[in-house]
Amino acid sequence: MDKATVKKVATLARLAITEAEQEKFATQLGGILKWVEMMGEVNTDNVEPLANVVNIDLKLRPDIVNDGDIRDAVLANAPEALEGFFVVPKVVE
Amino acid sequence: MAQILKGETGDWEIVIGMEVHAQITANSKLFSGASTDFGGAPNTHVSLVDAAMPGMLPVLNEMCVEQAVRTGLGLNAQINLHSEFERKNYFYPDLPQGYQISQYLHPIVGKGEIEIDLPDGSVKKIGITRLHLEQDAGKSIHDQHPTKSYVDLNRSGCALMEIVSEPDIRDADEACAYLAKLRMILRYLGTCDGNMEEGSMRADVNVSVRRPGAALGTRCEIKNVNSLKAVQMAIDYEARRQIEIIEGNGAIVQETRLWDPAKGETRSMRSKEDAHDYRYFPDPDLLPLELKHDWVGQIKETLPELPDQKKHRFMLSYGLSAYDSSVLIAEKVRADYYETVAQGCDAKLAANWVINELLGILNKDGKAITESPIGAANLGQLIARISDSTISGKIAKDVFAEMYATGQTADSIIEGKGLKQVTDTGAIEKIVDEVIAENPDNVAAYKSGKDKLFGFFVGQVMKKSQGKANPDMVNDLLKKKL
Numbered sequence: 001m002d003k004a005t006v007k008k009v010a011t012l013a014r015l016a017i018t019e020a021e022q023e024k025f026a027t028q029l030g031g032i033l034k035w036v037e038m039m040g041e042v043n044t045d046n047v048e049p050l051a052n053v054v055n056i057d058l059k060l061r062p063d064i065v066n067d068g069d070i071r072d073a074v075l076a077n078a079p080e081a082l083e084g085f086f087v088v089p090k091v092v093e
Numbered sequence: 094m095a096q097i098l099k100g101e102t103g104d105w106e107i108v109i110g111m112e113v114h115a116q117i118t119a120n121s122k123l124f125s126g127a128s129t130d131f132g133g134a135p136n137t138h139v140s141l142v143d144a145a146m147p148g149m150l151p152v153l154n155e156m157c158v159e160q161a162v163r164t165g166l167g168l169n170a171q172i173n174l175h176s177e178f179e180r181k182n183y184f185y186p187d188l189p190q191g192y193q194i195s196q197y198l199h200p201i202v203g204k205g206e207i208e209i210d211l212p213d214g215s216v217k218k219i220g221i222t223r224l225h226l227e228q229d230a231g232k233s234i235h236d237q238h239p240t241k242s243y244v245d246l247n248r249s250g251c252a253l254m255e256i257v258s259e260p261d262i263r264d265a266d267e268a269c270a271y272l273a274k275l276r277m278i279l280r281y282l283g284t285c286d287g288n289m290e291e292g293s294m295r296a297d298v299n300v301s302v303r304r305p306g307a308a309l310g311t312r313c314e315i316k317n318v319n320s321l322k323a324v325q326m327a328i329d330y331e332a333r334r335q336i337e338i339i340e341g342n343g344a345i346v347q348e349t350r351l352w353d354p355a356k357g358e359t360r361s362m363r364s365k366e367d368a369h370d371y372r373y374f375p376d377p378d379l380l381p382l383e384l385k386h387d388w389v390g391q392i393k394e395t396l397p398e399l400p401d402q403k404k405h406r407f408m409l410s411y412g413l414s415a416y417d418s419s420v421l422i423a424e425k426v427r428a429d430y431y432e433t434v435a436q437g438c439d440a441k442l443a444a445n446w447v448i449n450e451l452l453g454i455l456n457k458d459g460k461a462i463t464e465s466p467i468g469a470a471n472l473g474q475l476i477a478r479i480s481d482s483t484i485s486g487k488i489a490k491d492v493f494a495e496m497y498a499t500g501q502t503a504d505s506i507i508e509g510k511g512l513k514q515v516t517d518t519g520a521i522e523k524i525v526d527e528v529i530a531e532n533p534d535n536v537a538a539y540k541s542g543k544d545k546l547f548g549f550f551v552g553q554v555m556k557k558s559q560g561k562a563n564p565d566m567v568n569d570l571l572k573k574k575l
Contacts, residue, residue, distance in 0.1 A: 063156030067140035068127035084135035085243035
């Protein structure tokens with residue numbers, strides 16, 4: 001893991017990190033990845049990926065409207081709101 | 094026929110693939126119980142799941158799964174009994190989770206195919222690459238404040254089907270025909286209302302150009318193409334732009350471009366350096382979706398007759414032309430209306446009346462066929478009265494206008510206004526005799542060889558009978574008497 005990769009991942013995650021931190025995280029993340037790579041030593045040929053260990057099916061819900069109409073709760077933590085909208089710094093691509 | 098564009102240095106062919114986002118018709122959202130109704134007050138159709146409050150978990154709506162499968166079957170596509178949800182990561186204020194739950198490596202629907210009808214009457218097959226389920230984002234409003242954007246999450250979490258086509262489309266006409274046919278199929282299936290103005294169907298268009306038959310060129314993805322007209326204009330503009338660049342020894346950069354309907358141009362949205370890196374990975378909140386073969390079979394059995402099947406049936410069983418059939422099947426309600434009309438009368442005559450008279454006036458008044466003041470059975474009755482010689486085709490048009498204005502039945506108008514065609518030989522003969530007696534000069538002229546005057550006599554008789562005399566009988570009697 002090099003500094004450039006750390007910088008790119010940080011940008012994608014919208015994290016502002018300093019030069020010094022890039023160095024530090026490159027070492028740390030490199031160590032973590034190396035450790036996880038040990039998994040590669042296990043032979044997984046012909047083994048299906050496991051999505052859960054208790055063998056249950058995905059639960060579905062019926063198509064019923066039983067939620068919503070809680071605007072105040074939805075907006076309660078918003079730093080800024082007006083007339084029912086969230087208000088954020090201007091974003092136009 | 095695929096369109097060939099002439100450049101400075103030779104011919105160019107356009108290659109187009111489409112990505113259509115269609116909002117699934119369902120009462121509640123893909124992963125929450127909030128309403129999907131359009132036009133609610135801001136942030137009222139939002140659950141804590143849609144607002145991405147910490148700890149909230151998505152629970153999949155079974156109706157949305159069923160609608161996706163139904164659509165896949167309608168697109169003649171493979172249904173994948175195993176599919177998976179993944180997180181597509183990006184940051185935007187109208188995406189509170191910081192990721193969209195979508196499907197990536199394992200979509201619910203695989204390869205399929207639909208037929209499109211081209212303006213010259215020919216038919217072309219367009220491949221479907223895949224259909225997958227995903228969440229819609231919220232809506233940002235940028236023009237209400239100089240330095241702020243307003244965010245409404247009502248649409249956040251609504252279920253979308255992203256339907257991706259193969260790059261089989263060769264010009265703007267084909268692209269429009271594809272979009273129109275796809276919309277028709279979705280509406281027949283009842284899986285999306287196809288309303289482009291409200292944004293329940295949105296298209297992204299991938300455009301590249303190449304020398305005819307050469308390998309694929311570099312493509313640009315054009316967003317914000319939200320009407321058939323915009324599709325047409327955006328493709329024509331973008332193809333010209335790319336040809337100019339290549340012919341000027343430049344290279345096309347793979348990028349996302351925005352269609353600007355006001356300026357009539359596409360412009361770069363993001364440069365390649367900040368091209369999105371979505372870092373897809375399986376959503377740990379959702380297990381893989383496993384469908385039962387029998388369940389898919391049950392849905393297949395409830396599929397309605399689809400547009401192409403209906404078109405072919407209309408041609409075969411009613412003897413209609415391909416064109417008339419395609420006009421009638423354009424909407425399911427229209428096709429149903431026609432079939433009710435045709436039950437009680439001549440099928441071809443019924444097609445003429447529905448297409449030329451009824452759709453003509455409804456169109457003029459900006460009304461849908463469901464708002465027609467004339468019921469289908471009633472129109473059938475009118476046409477039956479032409480066929481059984483109760484009224485002439487000409488009188489029928491007056492009756493039709495009266496029916497349209499008042500909503501009364503054909504028979505009650507014919508009865509009430511005394512419009513019944515006169516088929517009594519004696520009565521017609523009497524009028525014919527009168528006309529001959531009143532026009533001795535014309536009779537003489539006719540007998541001396543002015544054949545054209547025959548029309549004059551017919552006109553006079555019809556006038557005297559207030560249009561009610563049977564035209565065939567008038568002709569016969571006049572010929573006999575003159």
